[in-house]
Every structure is written in structure tokens, then in C-alpha cells.
Amino acid sequence: MAPKVLVSDALSETAVQIFRDHGIEVDFRPELGKDKDALIAAIGQYDGLAIRSATKVTEKVLEAATNLKVIGRAGIGVDNVDIHAASKKGVIVMNTPFGNSITTAEHAISMMMAVARQIPEANASTHAGKWEKSRFMGVELTAKTLGLIGCGNIGSIVADRAIGLKMKVLAYDPFLSEERADKLGVHKVELDELLHRADFITLHVPMTEKTANILSRENLAKTKKGVRIVNCARGGLVDEAALAEMLKTGHVAGAAFDVFAEEPAKENVLFNLPNVVCTPHLGASTTEAQENVALQVAEQMADYLLTGAVTNAINMPSITAEEAKVMGPWIALAGHLGSFAGQMTDEPIKAINILHDGLAAGMNIEALNCAAIAGVLKEANPAINMVSAPIVAKERGIAMSTTTQGKSGAFDGYIKLTVVTEKRERSIAGTVFSDGKPRFIQIKGINIDAEIGEHMLYTTNKDVPGIIGALGATMGAHGVNIANFTLGRTGPGENAIAILYLDDPIPQVVIDELKATGLFQQVRPLEFEVG
16 A cells, blocks of 8 residues: 655645655645644544645644654754654654755845845835934954854855855854864864954854853853854753843944744844844745755655655654665664564563674664664564664663674674563574575574564573473474574583474473473474564
């Protein structure tokens, strides 16, 4: 059955057609974005939800979204989506962080020019017939120093445009490498140096715990007298009250804001101050940007629903279509390793440790980890998937650790998963053979080569005669066919394990009879989701 997508905001017909061109059934109902109850009533039948900013995806909406797999936000901000609730539900949330980058960068440059030359006030004065030519003395941008707080996608475009205007550009960004800074032609500096040196400061960072109020009263006091500040990023990055005071004293010569701590901003301490330019969150408001993000989100959602490719997800590691093809067997393997550990563990889990060796270490580690964690936790809750697993693990207080290493053994690569409880550590390792099939290669430190099937039986015992006979005879007596039989041991007469791949689920009577023989320490049926 073809996936079904609901478009509950005003996306263009071209974007809607993208879904159809991919063979996806789509309902274009923009009126639902403004009607919460109607959205809740309708959402249950859809696999995907495409939105802009009007639709509010609340926890109640998600509770009703019984089939929902992906939410696509045409734009950067996802404030209208309950990310935590979506993650717990296992729903991927995507945005389009690059579709409006040029538009937002151009708006920041425009705002900088407007505040440098007091254009809005001069325009109003001239329209009023005052002709106050001497009142509006501006400053040039040429040779001035621009301080970028954040030099990611949008910040780097602003830097490029500013350099074209012959400005000197400083950048504060902990994630900016020296090599990248050199390539952009900016000087990487610490925040304090930027504050002391910049004639203009423009912000291009997301709103996080670390960036909230980054231009605090204390930091604003460190700025050069006569500085002009531009914020087209996110409200709450600047202490607006402190900025208003410094504008009144003249320490800050001007400000240009497109975003505010509270929006829609009907009142604000910056309104009606001299040389303050304000716009109503217009950073992404161009015809080109609105169309770009709509087309982009439609392509991203279609790719995920049809190929499993994950692009620009907020709550899930990105996986390209090419990666999805190559990594598919490895993601399945990681899930099987987690599933084995989850089915074998009856007590609370304290930690999950994952080792990636060789070929596996060069893959998308985060995606593999999500699959492994989901496998572990699915035993307790089958609804858990790669999206929700990390959230659930964190809520349960499970410590996570990841290690990578170069090729260290006979295999080109492998994954080893260890689950730690109060009583024990349980480890299992696996690899993917050239035939694309995952295999278990080590359990409890014992080397094996076990193909993974839907129905399996795992036993542990001392290495004594009669084990194989007991297993075979008991299975045969009850008509259970063995597709594959794998043995392993630490040494003669020592600890041994057996894994049986069965054609059908194993009856409880077989389990009971095997336990009654007294030959086995553990007899555990296992079930795996094998595609």
C-alpha cells in the first residue's frame, strides 16, 4: 500500500505534486492547520504530515497519529512541534535548514545597511515632508569590523556578502575550524574579543541552553561604544531590556531586529526607540525561499517514506539513500544484537556499551547505535524504534558509551554490544558477510558463526556428551525442524553454547523437556524481526 501524506498548511501545488510524482497518496487540506480538533480527527490515517508554522503538532495530536512516521516542517523553526513527544512516539521530525539560508542572510545584510544609514526613520521623515537631511548622519560599512556570533550555513553567507562590502569579519563559533575560517576569509576569535572589536554584531545561532541570552547585560557592556547590533536569528539571544537601556545612553548606536523574545511582538521595549529597525520575522519571507523549503520538505519526506533515507532530521541521525542501501544489513545486525541482549536480560539495565570495529567504525555510528538501543528496549515495549529508543534509554537512566577501533580480527568489521546490569554483563558480537546476511560471531566470549532467523533457540551448558543428541531428539519428537545448528565452547569440558535456527516457533513443551534433562543451564527461545 502506498504511503499517505497530509499537507495541513499552505504548501505550493508544485510541492504537493512531488508527493504524487513519487507515487505517494497526498491530501492537501491547509484548513486543518488552524483547526486542532479537526486535525486530531483526521491524522490517524496518515504516514506523513507536511507543515509550515500554522499547524501545532502537540502531544494530543501525536497521540491520535497512530500511523504517523514522519513530520516535515517547511522551514527551520520547529517550535510548533512537540519534539520530545514525537521522539517518544517514534516519529521522525524533519526541517529544511538550508532552503531559506540565502534569504535570511540577505535580510541580515539589509538590516545592517538600514541601521547604518537610518533608512526607515529617514523614509518616514521624508514622507512627512520634513526633509531633515542633517538629522540622519550615517556610517559606512567599508572597512568596518563585523562580528559574527555563529558562522554556520547562514553566518557563512553573511560573511561572504560582508567581505564583498569590504568589511573585516570576525567570527565566534566553537564549531568553526581554523581551516574553514581561512577558507571563508574570516578571523576566528573568542566572544570577548569579538565584543571588544566589532563595529557591527550580527547573530546567527540557534536558541539553545548555551546560546540563550548570549548578548546578556554583562556581554553588552563589553561591546565597543557605538556598536550596532543585528538579530535575524532567534528571539531570546539578546537581553532586550538591557539593550534598550544602552540604546538610550548611546553606548549602542543602533539595533536591527527581525526576531523577538515573545512573538508575535505587539509590544516590546525596543519599539519606537531612535535608530532601531524592526521587522516582523521576515527572514525567510521571500517567494523563492518559501517555494524552496516546500519543495525540499516534500522531497525529504518522500525519500524517507519510500527508501528510508533520513535528511535534516531533528531527532534522528541523517542517513542518505546510498547509506540506507549499504547500511541496511548493518542496521539490521545492530537491531538483532540489541534484540538478543534484550530478550536475554530480565533485570534492570544500567548501561549499554557498543563497540564498532573496522568497516563498521567507518559507518554512520549514530544510526547503528539507535538501532542497537531500539533492539534492546523493544523487548519491554514493542513500539520503541530508532527514533524513540535514545529518549527512552535516557529516561530510564541507562548510561550509553560508544567505542570505535580499526580492523582487529578476521572480519572486515563487526559490532559488539554489551549490556550491564547489577548482576552481570552480557555481550554479543556480529558482522555482515559478503552475502549481505547478518551473523552472530561471538556470545559470552565464545566464537560462533550463527545465521539469524525469525525463530531461534539459545542454550548454555557444560561441554559434555549428549547435548546435540538431546536437542535433536527432542526437536524431532515434536516435529520442530532445525534449519541451522551452531555450537561453540571455551574449551573441552568447559562452558558451551548452542544456537538453533528453527523453521517454526518452538512449543513450550519442548522448552520444558529440555530443561527437565538437567543438561542445560539456560534454555531460551528467541524471536527476531527478519526482513
